[in-house]
Amino acid sequence: MTTLRRKTIAMLGATLTGLVILLFLGSQVILINSFDHLEKEELKEDMQNARNSLYWDMEDLERKTADWSVWDETYYFVRDNNSNYINTYLVDETFINQRISFVLFYNESGTLVYSKGVDLSNMTQASPPLILIDHLEDSRYLLEHDTRYSRKTGILYLADVPVILTSQPIILSNEETPIGGVILMGRFLDQAEQDLLSDKTNLSLEVLFAQETGELRENTGIKLSSGEEIYLSLLNRSMITGSILLNDIYGQPALTLDVSSPRTIHLQGKATVIYFLMILLFVAGVFGSVTLYLLDNSFFSRLNDLSTDIKNIGESRDLSRRIYEKGNDEISNLSNSINLLLESLEESRQLVLKKDATIKAIIQAMPDMVFQIRRDGTICSYKLSTGECLYESPDGLPDISIEDVLPKDIAIKEINIIEEVIRTGKMQTMQYQVPVKGESRDFEARIVVSGEDEVMSVVKDITDIKKAEEAYKKDILLREIHHRVKNNLQVISSLLSLQSGKFRDKEVIEAFKESQHRARSMAMAHEKLCRSQDIEKVHMGDYIMSLAEYLVSSYGFSRDEVQINLNIKNVIFGIDTSIPLGLIINEIVSNSLKHAFHKGPGKISIEIYPEGDDFIMNISDDGTGFPENVDFRNTDSLGMQLVNSLVEQIDGKIELDRSKGTEFRITFKELSYVRRDCRW
Structure with missing residues (x-):
């Protein structure tokens, strides 16, 4: 039971561990994602407030500048540049109180009339932004207004410092007069000003030149009510930054508003997941302990007693003993089944003793x-x-x-x-x-x-049986071999016929047809051997007649159009001679059927007869003669190359007579059959 108990503990532990892991991972995904979503929503609200605060400053500057632009004193000042206006109104306290970093006055011709700057951090007079003045000389957009109600307000990046800038036309307050000039007021968004914005919004924010931020951060798909998108990045595990790409006064994306916020919600989510994991581990431990305790009391101890009883019966070899287990569950049912098994074994033992005596008698007989x-x-x-x-x-x-x-x-x-x-x-x-x-x-x-x-x-002793089987097997095997070779060659012939149907080129079709005839001629030889009483000999007369009739029919001739005359009597060869002769006849007769009888009916003669120690085979036709300009021993024709090769194979000689049609004379010897050793 120790092994079974260990396996149960291992399976229970693996199950609980897997369950804890799945629940932990699932909760981590769900909870962390939920907390991250809340974090993004909070950052979205912070970004909204920061952007609104920046835009409010821009609107505030625009309103203050409007008070100067529609003031009659300002209208006359850009015309006569009187010093009284400067000494009375353009004093440092005015700029400091209204948080204006600089002012530029241009007359109606676009000439700078007066400029002044104030350092709001030190509350002292400073030089006007010369870089802005030079910029306006190159780009006149901010100095041009079509109507008296025109306002050009926005952010511009000057001298490594962003600035809030507004450009408004200078007009009289009560008259529809032409525009008298342009006033530009601005407020540098230096560190002090950005700190002031941070204090107002209780946020850590910063305005940067877009190029300083490098490539855009990951687009989270968070959009503000204005349609602008927030780009998020993690400064570290405890801080997150959101950025909004802002357009400058020319409408081009040039600056970013960055808001940094502590990841309080995210960290709280991770802490919640850890608490949840600790609860899961505690519950799993309690559940596993209780489960093992119950299994020990209701299962393992009873199995251990059952195992001990079975072991004692086995050691005593007393099949008459029985096992007693109280209860009405699977273990008690198992005990009853074992008792039934013991009864069956006891009965089987008696049967074995009886059968043993029977087997002894059978073996004796x-x-x-x-x-x-x-x-x-x-x-x-x-x-x-x-x-x-x-x-x-x-x-x-x-x-x-x-x-x-x-x-x-x-x-x-x-x-x-x-x-x-x-x-x-x-x-x-x-x-x-x-x-x-x-x-x-x-x-x-x-x-x-x-x-x-x-x-x-x-x-x-199977000596006599072996001899009879060997003799029978040899005959059956040889016939089966020839039969299968014949069938395979016929299949090849049929496949070549089917394959040729896919082509339209006459030369390709003819090549397939010739290969089909060669396979058919070899198949006929094996068919004759298969049906012959002497499994090792082919009767050449029947074989060549079947081959010739097949060729005449396959080339579309009737018996009246092409007659076949055979003079082959009692000629019997082995397979090593019969197949080369059949292929030679196939090539020469096929050549005659293709080329010799274009002008009308004809006759093909084939004869084989002995002459001394040799045999002579003549194949002739009375059709169109073999071309004089063709050397049959040296030709591109595959058929004639095959004929010459086969003649050499049977140690023969071939001659051509063109005097009367075409006649091939082949002198050869019958090849001796070489017996191959076969091991069964």
């Missing part, structure tokens, strides 16, 4: 030899044809082994088979030859398991 052999090859007992019984051991165990009665190589092979039979429990057979009274005899041994480390080997 068997005519075969029987040996009982141990794993190491020692013969325990035996029954020979003398009638000695396997179950009637001689006085004392016989001190012999397999190597004492069989040749060493056969004995080693049988010991290996015995080892395999004992290992797998499956019957194995082996056949071997041993000399008996000067004659080699065949035996078959069937080996089966008969004990824990013992086998029974039943040995039978």
Whole structure:
């Protein structure tokens, strides 16, 4: 039960661990995402406030500048540049009180009339922004107003410092007069001004030149009510920054408003996840402990008692003993099933004793030899044809082994088979030859398991059966080989015929057709061998007649159009000679059928006859003669190349006579059949 208990603990632990991990990961994704969403919403609100505060400052500057631009004193000042206006109104206290960093007055011709600057941080007079004055000389956009109500207010980046700037036309307050000039007022967004904005909004914010921020941060898809998008980046694990890309006074994206905020919500979310994990671990520990306690009391202890009872029965070998287990569950049902099994085993034991006596009688009546052999090859007992019984051991165990009665190589092979039979429990057979009274005899041994480390080997003399089988197998096998070769060649012929149907080129189709005929001629030779009484000989007369008729028909000629005359009597060759001759006839007759009978009917003659130690084969036709300008021994024709090669294969010579049509004369010898050794 210890192993089962360990496995149960391992499975329970793995299940609880997996459950805790899944719940933790799921909660982490859900909770952290939720807290991050809240964090983004809070940052969105902060960004909205920061942007609104910046825009409010811009509107405030615009309103203050409007008071100067529609003032009659200002209108006359840009015309006469009187010093009284400067001394009375353009004093430092006015700029400091209204938080104006500089002012520029231009007359109606666009000439700078007066400029003044104030350092709001030190509350002292400062130089006007010369870089802005130079910028206005190059770009006149801010000095041009079409109507008296025109306002050009926005942010501009000057001298590494962003500035809020407004440009307004100078007009009289009560008259529809032409524009008298332009006034520009601005407020530098230096660090002091940005700190002031931060104090007003309780946010850490900063206005930067867009190029200083580098590439845009990750676009989170958060949009403000104005349509502007927020770009987020993490400064560190505890701070997050949001940026808004702002357009300058020319409407071009040039500055960014950055707001930094502590990640309080995100950190609170991580702390919540950790608390949740601790609760999960505590619950899993309590649940696992309670589950193991219940399993021990209701399952493992009872299984342990059951295992002990079964072990005692096995050690005592007393099948009459029974197991008693109270209850009405699976374990008690298992106890009842084991008791039924013990009853069946007890009954089976009695049946085995009865069958053992029956088997002894059967073995005594068997005519075969029987040996009982141990794993190491020692013969325990035996029954020979003398009638000695396997179950009637001689006085004392016989001190012999397999190597004492069989040749060493056969004995080693049988010991290996015995080892395999004992290992797998499956019957194995082996056949071997041993000399008996000067004659080699065949035996078959069937080996089966008969004990824990013992086998029974039943040995039978199969010499006569073997001889009969060998003779029958050879004949059947040879016929089957020829039959299968014939079928395969016919299949090749059919495949070539089917394949040729995919082409339209006559030369390609003709090449397929010629290959088909070659395969067919070889198939016919094997067919004749398959049906012949002598499996090794082909009757050439029947073979060549079938081949010639097939070729005439395949080229579309009738028997009246092309006659076949054969003069082949009692000519019988082996397969090594028959197939080359059939291929030669196939090529020459095919050539005649393709080229010799364009002008009308004709005749093809084939004869084979012996002449001394040689044979002569003449193939002739009375059609159009073989071309004079073609050397049949040196031609591009694959058919004639094949004919020459096959003639060499049968150690023959070939001659061509063009005097009467076309006649090929081939002198050859029958090839001797070389017997190949076959091992079965």
